[in-house]
Amino acid sequence: MVHRQAARTRFWLLGIVSLLLVATFSQNVPAQAAAPVDRDTRGAYQFPVKPGTAEWRALNSHDEMLKVTQVPAETLRGMSTADLSKTVLDYPLFMDMFAFNSIQTGFDRVASRFNGLTAFLARPDSGSVLLKEYQAIDPLAIKPGWSLAQQGAYDARITAIEMLLAQDAVRATLTPQQQQTLLDQTIAIYRAKQQRADVYGHTGLERTALVMGRVVSSQTPSFQQQINAQIDLQEFLKTGTYASPDVLSQIVAAADPKAAPVTDDVRTQDYYTTVYTPYSSAVTAIAMTTELTSSQISSANSYVASVYPQAVRETNASRKYNCHSYAWHNQSTSNSIWINTPGDDTYWTDGSYTRWQIPYRWFDNMKVSYVNDDHSAIDIPNGSSPLFRSKWGQYPRMRHAPSYSPYNSSYLDYFFPS
Template structure:
């Protein structure tokens, strides 16, 4: 595996295109690759995230492609093993970069085949509950003083509609685990399972109180004002995960759920006073407050094509994109990554799956 990491590093330095790099990576996995080989290679990849020069501006998609497993490899895993592999995927923590954990999981599912195939297995509830109960045993140990991200990720996965046939059993186990969680460490994360159920309209749950802010032209935009923030323990785990997964992104503020990317980009970039979470910034564009631009300039708002993310352009690079990159690689952006912090990063280097965008001013 060390040889693979070394080869990838050389390819990055030489500036090979993403397609060439991806071709080298896919040879790692075969239908004979065992569970232990997968987890050990995942661990080594996670410890050796390539840090390439800023001039190359390689897309973050290249960081994730080595973890992709073909269906033939996945088919040889038991459901419990597959669940453990999914949890070992470091970019599963990208769910914290979206408007909700449910939205984040759905985005990751579209690009990470092991998660999609796990949820399609008929015995997924059994395998996932086994892993969940095993992970929850930490709650009675000294490690219980830290935020266990694995538990929250599992709870969001367990809330998916494909597992509805075992909903009563899953909810009963969740309730038992909930009783052992420290509210001072988990805070709002105590309800992540229920939040994900509610978002899929599987079960009703108390809605958040909303208010409005105004666009420059006076239109009302619905926002959420949360009464509490993430716990310090959860902030630390999210900060550490993003730092490890995206080493070329510069964190400007710590993780917080008080405001998100759209609120930061369109309402206010003042991180001290902005206390609003905005799920839809469309009114800023539809009422004429901002107009679509044909090129990129510093200070413009940048909206991802799938509308999952917004940011503010802080710098524009000169020259054409490198081979394998699109125009998003030519800008540096300041943006808030969901519940994670505010980061400065290349436009094509972030947790988001769609690397295309439009500029507004």
């Protein structure tokens, strides 16, 4: 009897120790190796404050917009990846990514500011969920009665899905077979977009080619060698912007070697050029020769009107010039020059402009640099209330308060002509 009781005691103690060891070990297992987390199916998150409402119109800064559009942490943890994907695509500020000097930079900015997108990019099944969404896309599904703005919004929705799939973190979750399925779908969508060039234009092809090119580069060593040898191909696959017809053709040929050569009906193409500061310093720039489609322009105009109702749109959306070009080079609406950083820095590093500081007097129409967000503006006289005029990426030229734009206004430098 005593032996049995001792045996039972030893067994009981062994069980307790085992449980403690399991608990300790579980705390040290990486998240990726943990058992799948049960997710609920309550649907996509419903943002409590949305564009078009009185509550949204009352928001006085971009920071306030960011604050009211974060998803509660507990909700994020319990949300299925499919519902999280819908939440990300419905994020009111997602299309801010078009307001930056490249689509990849814009995506990165949005991702760093929205906790829902950050969480989605960390999900181990993000790729498979998005692939299903992408397979359901039909660029030719545009209905005859759709307005230009509706057509452009459909194009923007496709772009949002493609930019998510273009991210390494998402594609890394796909199996080799899924990668091939994705590649096949990009080819099909590219061909379909070509049939509706009036809606998707050259920029629509760029978005699809970005996904296509990044998939091929990870699978095909010979194409990677081709990329290494060509700066323009490297830059496009890095930024997602400024692909010549030749670059697009190379990507499609690498993705589908048996396919017939593609033509994009683009008669001209963007090219590198040089502009000069007032002190004659050379600045590398891009001469932009193609414009957004009417659908894309209408959709972009509608976006800034809805999301930034306190700002004033002064022009139509345009991909022909950006904030740096407008502020430092040419304020005409016929401007067709795009200047990327660090080109804008040259205007003050060569002495053409002087950074304002006390005890200088205040000057009208000073140039403004958003130091923490690669944006330029012009300060315009408005009494005691600061007011800026700036071009928002491929969005329109806008008149706005310093903190009422897609950019981080926490640190501003002002410059006047030397």
